[in-house]
Amino acid sequence: MIIGEQKSLEEIAGMLEGQQRILVAGCRSCVAICLAGGEKEVAILAESLRLLSSLKGRGWEIEEATVERQCEKEWVAELSARIEGKGSVLSLACGVGAQTIQAMYPQVRVLPGLNTSNMGAPEEAGVFVERCGGCGDCVLHLTGGICPIARCAKSLLNGPCGGSQGGKCEVSPETPCAWEEIHRSLERLGRLDLLEEPIPPKNWLPSRDGGPRKMVRKEAVLTEEQKRSKGGKP
Amino acid sequence: MSGDQIGVFVCSWGSGKDAKLDMDGLRIFAGSIEGISLSKRVDRICSGSGQREMISAIKESGIDRFVAVACSGRTKTRLYRSIATSSGLHPLAFEVANVREQAAYVHDAPEAQRKAEILIKMAVEKIRLWTAPPFEEEMPVSGNVAVVGGGLMATSVARELIAQGMTVDLIVSGEASKDLPPYIFRNEGEKERSVLGMSEASRDQRLRSHHTNVLEVQGVPGDFGLIMDVDGEIVPARCGAIVLAPEPRMELSRLDGSPAPSAQDLSAQGLRRIVILPSGPSSGLGCSCMTPRGMLYALSLVNAIPGAEVYLLGREVRALGEMEGLQRSAQEKGVKFFRIDSEPLVEGPGPFTITWKDPLVGAMSLRADLVLFDAVLTPEVQAMSKVFDVPIDDKGELLCIDPRLRPGETVRKGVFAARYRVGNMLYEDMAIEAGSVAARVLEMLSLGTMEIGGAVAEVDQDKCSACLSCLRICPYSAPIIGQAGKAEVRMELCQGCGSCVALCPSRAIDIYCFSDSQLIAQSRAALGRGR
Amino acid sequence: MMRIIGFCCERGPEEAVDLAGERGMRYQADVIFIKVPCAGRVDVVHLLRAFREGADAVLVIGCLEDNCHHVYGNLEARKKVERAKQILDEVGLGSSRLELFHVASNQPFRIPRLVAEMASRVEKLGPNPLAVKG
Numbered sequence: 041m042i043i044g045e046q047k048s049l050e051e052i053a054g055m056l057e058g059q060q061r062i063l064v065a066g067c068r069s070c071v072a073i074c075l076a077g078g079e080k081e082v083a084i085l086a087e088s089l090r091l092l093s094s095l096k097g098r099g100w101e102i103e104e105a106t107v108e109r110q111c112e113k114e115w116v117a118e119l120s121a122r123i124e125g126k127g128s129v130l131s132l133a134c135g136v137g138a139q140t141i142q143a144m145y146p147q148v149r150v151l152p153g154l155n156t157s158n159m160g161a162p163e164e165a166g167v168f169v170e171r172c173g174g175c176g177d178c179v180l181h182l183t184g185g186i187c188p189i190a191r192c193a194k195s196l197l198n199g200p201c202g203g204s205q206g207g208k209c210e211v212s213p214e215t216p217c218a219w220e221e222i223h224r225s226l227e228r229l230g231r232l233d234l235l236e237e238p239i240p241p242k243n244w245l246p247s248r249d250g251g252p253r254k255m256v257r258k259e260a261v262l263t264e265e266q267k268r269s270k271g272g273k274p
Numbered sequence: 275m276s277g278d279q280i281g282v283f284v285c286s287w288g289s290g291k292d293a294k295l296d297m298d299g300l301r302i303f304a305g306s307i308e309g310i311s312l313s314k315r316v317d318r319i320c321s322g323s324g325q326r327e328m329i330s331a332i333k334e335s336g337i338d339r340f341v342a343v344a345c346s347g348r349t350k351t352r353l354y355r356s357i358a359t360s361s362g363l364h365p366l367a368f369e370v371a372n373v374r375e376q377a378a379y380v381h382d383a384p385e386a387q388r389k390a391e392i393l394i395k396m397a398v399e400k401i402r403l404w405t406a407p408p409f410e411e412e413m414p415v416s417g418n419v420a421v422v423g424g425g426l427m428a429t430s431v432a433r434e435l436i437a438q439g440m441t442v443d444l445i446v447s448g449e450a451s452k453d454l455p456p457y458i459f460r461n462e463g464e465k466e467r468s469v470l471g472m473s474e475a476s477r478d479q480r481l482r483s484h485h486t487n488v489l490e491v492q493g494v495p496g497d498f499g500l501i502m503d504v505d506g507e508i509v510p511a512r513c514g515a516i517v518l519a520p521e522p523r524m525e526l527s528r529l530d531g532s533p534a535p536s537a538q539d540l541s542a543q544g545l546r547r548i549v550i551l552p553s554g555p556s557s558g559l560g561c562s563c564m565t566p567r568g569m570l571y572a573l574s575l576v577n578a579i580p581g582a583e584v585y586l587l588g589r590e591v592r593a594l595g596e597m598e599g600l601q602r603s604a605q606e607k608g609v610k611f612f613r614i615d616s617e618p619l620v621e622g623p624g625p626f627t628i629t630w631k632d633p634l635v636g637a638m639s640l641r642a643d644l645v646l647f648d649a650v651l652t653p654e655v656q657a658m659s660k661v662f663d664v665p666i667d668d669k670g671e672l673l674c675i676d677p678r679l680r681p682g683e684t685v686r687k688g689v690f691a692a693r694y695r696v697g698n699m700l701y702e703d704m705a706i707e708a709g710s711v712a713a714r715v716l717e718m719l720s721l722g723t724m725e726i727g728g729a730v731a732e733v734d735q736d737k738c739s740a741c742l743s744c745l746r747i748c749p750y751s752a753p754i755i756g757q758a759g760k761a762e763v764r765m766e767l768c769q770g771c772g773s774c775v776a777l778c779p780s781r782a783i784d785i786y787c788f789s790d791s792q793l794i795a796q797s798r799a800a801l802g803r804g805r
Numbered sequence: 806m807m808r809i810i811g812f813c814c815e816r817g818p819e820e821a822v823d824l825a826g827e828r829g830m831r832y833q834a835d836v837i838f839i840k841v842p843c844a845g846r847v848d849v850v851h852l853l854r855a856f857r858e859g860a861d862a863v864l865v866i867g868c869l870e871d872n873c874h875h876v877y878g879n880l881e882a883r884k885k886v887e888r889a890k891q892i893l894d895e896v897g898l899g900s901s902r903l904e905l906f907h908v909a910s911n912q913p914f915r916i917p918r919l920v921a922e923m924a925s926r927v928e929k930l931g932p933n934p935l936a937v938k939g
Contacts, residue, residue: 049895068780073741078779087853091896094935165746346823375826376838385834392837679874729842749876771875772846776885788842793851800837801808801858802937
């Protein structure tokens with residue numbers, strides 16, 4: 041899932057400088073699960089901001105709202121009554137959610153409360169680690185199920201590099217060397233032969249380097265006729 | 275219920291330091307709070323007449339919940355519940371404002387009065403937001419107990435339960451333990467206690483024994499259904515509680531853990547000098563004493579092997595009751611007993627040298643052809659852990675709640691464990707542990723009914739993100755992911771601690787009787803804020 | 806007049822509070838105890854809200870470490886209190902206004918001491934600027 045982390049209270053307070061009526065908007069999806077922007081974190085942040093505002097005389101009026109998924113127009117549409125009259129929305133969803141709110145409410149300033157970071161998973165309760173590089177051209181079948189793009193600091197396709205020491209990446213003694221892990225995994229799978237064929241240079245076009253990606257699933261797209269019979273755009 | 279039908283009952287008690295409060299003033303104050311339709315003085319709530327007064331007042335007034343302004347409610351839960359029930363209210367529809375221990379006793383006159391008013395306001399705001407929880411005061415429970423295990427611990431537990439009037443399904447998987455003669459002992463002034471072998475136990479009508487495995491546990495604490503496979507047929511056994519009594523391996527073993535050879539094997543091999551040490555080869559439940567098991571083995575050796583030299587080492591001899599005679603017989607037959615205070619050094623094989631420090635004599639050493647351990651080893655509990663859903667702790671034993679707080683209980687409600695403790699677990703200790711665990715089971719089942727529900731947690735399915743936080747934090751594993759893919763708290767396992775509520779990232783869980791809105795309302799009332 | 810809120814677990818700590826009364830101990834009337842089923846019930850939101858509503862100090866009282874009836878509710882409380890303390894420092898109220906204590910049911914003498922401790926911290930830091938006047 042998407043992993044994000046809240047910005048510091050200081051940074052958020054800086055963004056809210058001069059604002060008055062603010063809606064803190066959360067999401068029940070990824071950011072709730074990684075404990076960054078669910079209804080609970082919205083409440084904690086809202087209380088913190090209220091304290092700050094009362095103590096420092098900022099004059100903020102803080103309200104809270106949480107939707108099922110902030111990246112879906114239907115759910116963000118449900119916020120219209122809450123956004124009415126607000127000067128800004130502090131989104132605690134991932135960058136996608138924040139942008140969705142901005143797109144749907146172009147007159148209201150949307151501020152990001154989170155730093156959206158990566159695609160990852162909980163290693164254990166409360167510990168979230170990056171796992172997928174989102175490169176658009178998955179090679180997990182060649183690397184024993186370990187992503188070299190996300191988990192190798194250099195995103196090497198034929199590692200390890202000389203910085204791999206004692207199974208750790210030179211970037212940090214806590215970071216495992218992904219290519220060491222890949223070797224071990226292929227060993228356990230009995231497929232070390234896969235390392236004999238080098239992975240060719242990556243085509244980065246399917247990744248972010250090719251511009252913002254768009255994926256179309258034709259069978260789900262409503263035709264113009266369907267849209268018309270539903271009374272305008274859905 | 276609207277929550278605006280609240281009654282307040284202000285107790286009046288004797289003179290002395292209690293006279294510090296103006297109880298009538300409190301009655302008037304309570305009556306002035308919004309939504310209070312009845313505010314009344316009652317002469318001694320704890321008295322029969324006081325209770326009758328309250329009950330008739332409640333019935334007449336039509337209130338659906340009340341606040342008692344009185345002394346500490348800690349010892350009076352049953353009292354208030356019975357007042358509520360007798361008045362036709364939900365048994366938990368009340369709150370107590372403790373104006374005695376928390377105001378009159380600890381503050382001076384004007385402050386005590388002011389504090390009492392705040393306590394009343396808090397209690398009113400809390401009960402105003404109270405919603406009736408799922409609650410059954412007297413859910414019938416089965417008086418049958420399933421005891422799982424094939425050894426002396428299991429049969430001892432079974433015996434204790436039967437002696438107290440319960441019936442027992444004794445479920446033994448694999449081999450039942452070897453049938454030792456009944457071992458009877460008595461401490462001075464106490465009644466006789468004994469541990470029984472399987473055949474003795476089986477003779478009691480109230481005990482049904484099954485040589486099989488439990489496949490699955492269904493039902494709820496108080497009414498479990500154990501599914502067993504008996505000769506290819508699926509047989510259910512209904513029971514109110516389950517006692518897990520896994521048998522540890524108490525045996526003599528070689529240094530490598532393999533079973534000790536018999537006296538006949540040893541005599542055939544021509545081995546003469548045998549030393550028996552008290553500790554097990556693996557970590558786990560050590561035993562540092564010389565046991566009847568060891569002494570019986572030593573005797574078998576000297577009887578079978580002419581010229582055998584057998585040595586028993588240990589901190590003390592633990593042979594009680596009838597077994598005491600074993601030490602004398604062993605010594606008469608030439609078995610030597612040596613006292614050791616710490617772990618001896620064993621070098622070898624071929625032949626072995628054992629060295630240790632005797633507290634009186636100094637350095638000692640023995641040469642031996644064979645070294646054996648008289649060990650108590652951690653029982654194998656993997657399968658039990660899985661079927662009964664009881665985790666295994668870091669020592670490899672079934673995870674139990676701290677025995678200082680809740681002896682005999684595992685984290686699974688209704689599932690108890692009779693465990694061997696570190697050290698000298700012998701027959702006497704076994705009988706004591708069995709009695710203790712049986713007592714806890716009786717605590718749960720002897721009334722024939724038990725309470726279920728009350729201040730339990732509940733998940734709002736619409737808000738749940740299925741993030742698994744509650745499943746991970748609950749010490750009792752009460753939450754599960756239900757059919758709808760969202761979390762559900764199993765009411766029968768929830769013990770109402772509220773850790774899941776405090777943690778839930780989507781604020782989807784709340785807890786009855788201590789809800790978020792109630793705590794905030796109390797906080798606001800305490801800080802002088804309006805409703 | 807000070808306002809000190811004490812979230813008090815219904816097992817050990819509440820018993821200690823009651824006993825303190827029975828034994829004739831005295832403490833400031835400014836403290837008000839709110840019962841919770843376990844210290845682990847206390848939410849960061851409750852703690853911050855209490856300060857927003859004007860509490861000068863907040864105590865959370867749980868059972869002794871290793872003695873939680875619910876196994877580790879008092880550890881859960883510690884995590885929440887630490888988070889709330891951090892926020893209290895960030896907003897400039899002062900983290901020492903909030904504290905977690907571990908008290909056993911047979912330690913009533915500690916109740917007046919804890920109350921006095923929090924009161925003296927309030928005296929050092931000054932009242933909560935958000936307190937209700939009067």
